[in-house]
Amino acid sequence: MWRDILLHNKESLLQLLDSWTTEMGYVKTLIEAEHAEQIFTYFQDAKAFRDGLPVRKKGAIPSFYDLFVDVPDHPGVISDVTGILAQHQISLTNIRILETREDIMGVLRLSFRSEEDRERAQIHLRQEMYETYIL
Known part of the structure; x- marks a missing residue:
């Protein structure tokens, strides 16, 4: 089943994987350079984004x-x-x-x-x- 899902959505998934790889490359450089404040800010921004998602409402991610x-x-x-x-x-x-x-x-x-x-x-x-x- 997953084979078919991946192949049917090939273009979208490849774009998402490229974006993710780029993002993780950025995180890797922060870690390698030991940029503690930038690492903290990165995760603080991620938390702020996650906290801004709808809670128990219809939106981008359905509530469970x-x-x-x-x-x-x-x-x-x-x-x-x-x-x-x-x-x-x-x-x-x-x-x-x-x-x-x-x-x-x-x-x-x-x-x-x-x-x-x-x-x-x-x-x-x-x-x-x-x-x-x-x-």
Whole structure:
């Protein structure tokens, strides 16, 4: 799949990689020359740019409303979690299993469209004795 994505977007990706290589060359020269103040300013500017991006709003980078759920290692647990959400008409935008080793607690990362959906999911899952948390 990644092969096709890379080849289909070849021109854009090559331009982005060239820009990134140039930027990293600049950082490399700052490090080599031990320009401490310029290194500090570089990362301070990067932080200011990142802090200026929209938070929990539609924008250049979409917001994610993730809920992490501890789940025991037994058959049907994912179906149980998604069934609870479906029962309360809460839609997921993504689900990811973060831990899959046998005989230990797993973690589901559930993504929702809105903070309200995430809060409702957390309430209903906790009522069914699932441990949940938000990072």
